[in-house]
Amino acid sequence: MIYRWDLDKTYLKSDFESLRKMMRVPFERAEDKIDEPGVVALIRSLKTSARREQRAAFVYFISASPPQIQRAIREKLALDGIEFDGMVFKNQLQHLVRGRFRFLREQIGFKLAELLKARLAAPPGAVEFLFGDDWESDPLIYSLYADVIAGRLDHDVLADILVRLRIDPARLVEIKALSQRVVPADAVRRIFINLERRTPPERFHPFGARLVPTFNYFQTAIVLRQEGVLPTGAVVAVGRSLLERSAYTRERLRNSLDDLTRRGYVAPAAAASLRRDLEAAEVLPSLNPLGGWAGRMRRRWRRRRARPPERPPIPVKTIEYPRLIDSWVAGGSRLSGELP
Numbered sequence: 001m002i003y004r005w006d007l008d009k010t011y012l013k014s015d016f017e018s019l020r021k022m023m024r025v026p027f028e029r030a031e032d033k034i035d036e037p038g039v040v041a042l043i044r045s046l047k048t049s050a051r052r053e054q055r056a057a058f059v060y061f062i063s064a065s066p067p068q069i070q071r072a073i074r075e076k077l078a079l080d081g082i083e084f085d086g087m088v089f090k091n092q093l094q095h096l097v098r099g100r101f102r103f104l105r106e107q108i109g110f111k112l113a114e115l116l117k118a119r120l121a122a123p124p125g126a127v128e129f130l131f132g133d134d135w136e137s138d139p140l141i142y143s144l145y146a147d148v149i150a151g152r153l154d155h156d157v158l159a160d161i162l163v164r165l166r167i168d169p170a171r172l173v174e175i176k177a178l179s180q181r182v183v184p185a186d187a188v189r190r191i192f193i194n195l196e197r198r199t200p201p202e203r204f205h206p207f208g209a210r211l212v213p214t215f216n217y218f219q220t221a222i223v224l225r226q227e228g229v230l231p232t233g234a235v236v237a238v239g240r241s242l243l244e245r246s247a248y249t250r251e252r253l254r255n256s257l258d259d260l261t262r263r264g265y266v267a268p269a270a271a272a273s274l275r276r277d278l279e280a281a282e283v284l285p286s287l288n289p290l291g292g293w294a295g296r297m298r299r300r301w302r303r304r305r306a307r308p309p310e311r312p313p314i315p316v317k318t319i320e321y322p323r324l325i326d327s328w329v330a331g332g333s334r335l336s337g338e339l340p
Helices: 019-027 041-051 067-079 091-096 102-104 108-121 139-147 155-164 169-181 201-207 216-225 233-244 250-262 268-280 294-307 321-331
Strands: 002-006 058-062 086-089 128-133 187-192 211-214
Touching: 041 058, 041 216, 041 233, 067 086, 086 108, 091 201, 108 139, 108 155, 108 169, 108 211, 128 139, 139 155, 139 169, 139 187, 139 201, 139 211, 139 321, 155 321, 187 216, 201 211, 201 321, 211 216, 216 233, 216 250, 216 268, 233 250, 233 268, 250 268
Parallel strands: 002 058, 002 128, 058 086, 128 187, 187 211
Antiparallel strands: none
């Protein structure tokens, strides 16, 4: 399993909505950086669960922030107790020196090229889960990447899309060359988009069921449990992190589970079973009249007998990228940071 994380607004609560704010980032100390609620508990659980099941799990970070912040980021991850396997940053200096200020905020070309490089270096048959946010380009970047490595996107069609997005011409040449070297594999299982801006989830329907918009990392953990890569105990750990560190309430976490069920990411029967386990762990408010010692024993017995959740099939959707790009830009979306 490979878990690829965007850094800003996905792991860290970053503020770089102006050039002035971007320039402050390299001078921030590790202890000044704030992680997104629940993300630390989630990544720790991904690594711990993999070790317990004796399978390989790799965590990588990719960021369009400048490499000058790398030391502070590494120190922040160490403070959080996060084990990771690689990290890449965008070298902004070359654009500043050449006066190419438009490309300072260009993410699509940079991230897509780095993802393709990483895929070429990945173990054969590796399954990937991608994590981003709804501020700029992550839904589009990750979907393009998933379709390219699956062989569903023709190289010439990809080039036309990238021209339409006005990426750095040098990146375009690089991406075309990289995409032709990739051995086709439908490797991206899920794309998670952290709704930091609270974008309505229905706006992401054109990307298909592979992309999961989530309002918090409790929801992300629940879907990963459905995928079979996290146990129920990890969902409990993420939920407790939100309760203890982020002023969430148990009622709010219940609403998060109900929201995923309404949107079809968790089957009603699976949601009911998980709800009972989370109530027993006191992560959700209990509505079950069976309490006390007998109730706890019964729930423990049921969990020991329970089978792991089956991975639901994810229908493949053909994404109409030109129409998608036009509609998002026309609606004033910041899906692509470099578009006007």
